[in-house]
Amino acid sequence: VSPRAATKVDLSRDVVVERALEISDVEGIEAVTIRRLASEFGVTPMALYWHVKNKEELLDAMGDRIFEGFGAAAVSTTGPWHQQLRIIMATLIEALRVHPGALRVAARRVLSCEDGLIATEHTLKVLREAGFAVQSAADIARNLLQISTVMVEGNEGQYFTDTEEEREGLIQAKRAGIALLPIDRFPHVVEAADALTDCDDPEAYYGQGIDLFIAGVKALQPKATERAR
């Protein structure tokens, strides 16, 4: 019944990964350490090595967790190819936003986890059927993942700190630093100080990013005449 007993659940791989994700979402991925986790579970650092091979495997497991359910969602899309691509991208962004601290580790796990593979398979299928060559389709699929990752990261995967106030402070400081630039040299930057740092309308931000990507892919689509090599 002591405050420490509250955190003293039975250790397991899942519990460890879950806690690691919680930490990364608040304080960033660098705050996730074996020793930190151990102390939070009221256990010795070495105890974790029973449930996870090493730190790398822990990070991988965090990434895989993020993609859970993504495969099924990606496969269930319907409609014209560009609409399917749009839904896949929107779904991916949604999934990534849940754990902004673990984006990076997720991105490099796409081709190493079940759900990432399923989603990639379907994405490639859609692109191939739209007439894209193997290399083009692969590049576009990679781009889709990378752009989604970097958009989410740029928007909510920064400024990790211990407290919320501290986080606010960092953002304010950044914005103020831009707003105070010499306006004669950087008029457009100063004008866009808010727009460049913050995002009071994330949906619009992601919407434009998705629009841009889909429009770009559409423009790259080989014409039907070119397709018959």
Added chain:
Amino acid sequence: VSPRAATKVDLSRDVVVERALEISDVEGIEAVTIRRLASEFGVTPMALYWHVKNKEELLDAMGDRIFEGFGAAAVSTTGPWHQQLRIIMATLIEALRVHPGALRVAARRVLSCEDGLIATEHTLKVLREAGFAVQSAADIARNLLQISTVMVEGNEGQYFTDTEEEREGLIQAKRAGIALLPIDRFPHVVEAADALTDCDDPEAYYGQGIDLFIAGVKALQPKATERAR
């Protein structure tokens, strides 16, 4: 004249940053440590703190170095807006490719260093004159940087190791892992195993990425009728 004397140049901020960039390009940014640098210079770790405030400042300086000359290059573009944007992006990618290990630290320094600000100012100017609203222009400028960064990173900013052979091995292992997937479940992924991992034609890869982005931005451009709010 001893082998160790060869590395014993006079310590200075520039020399330290330069060496840090060299290390990050070969072994990745995590290989850059104060103690490692100190031992390479044949000096005590604390000696570095005279030339650089702390590790964060060192990383920032590495990022700023990457953008050196980028401002001037970005400003000197001419032609229609989308062509200027294209040149800016191509130039940025070129600059980023020089130091693939320090991409990440560079990206977050754009709005904090001279050359990054100059380039951003000009990019925003071009976009505003093309009719984009402040928020849209800002989002697109951010996207340009992020996409460029992530393309370079995805292509040559991975698999850092001590030796070149080890690096080759990692890439081969990754590709083999994909190629050996069950072909009935992941036919398109297996087909694209090479295309997804490697890039024997980087110019084509970056070219398509730039094409995609520019086409996407073009599609988002407000029509002249809409512009007169």
Added chain:
DNA sequence: ACCTGAACACCGTTCAAGT
């Protein structure tokens, strides 16, 4: 099956002291 203890080779950084 699950965890501990002690130890090793690493980190960044402070602070006082040397030349």
Added chain:
DNA sequence: ACCTGAACACCGTTCAAGT
């Protein structure tokens, strides 16, 4: 002005040992 020495609070990980 520039560097050293000793110390502190952190890392990940191995290996043998406990229950």
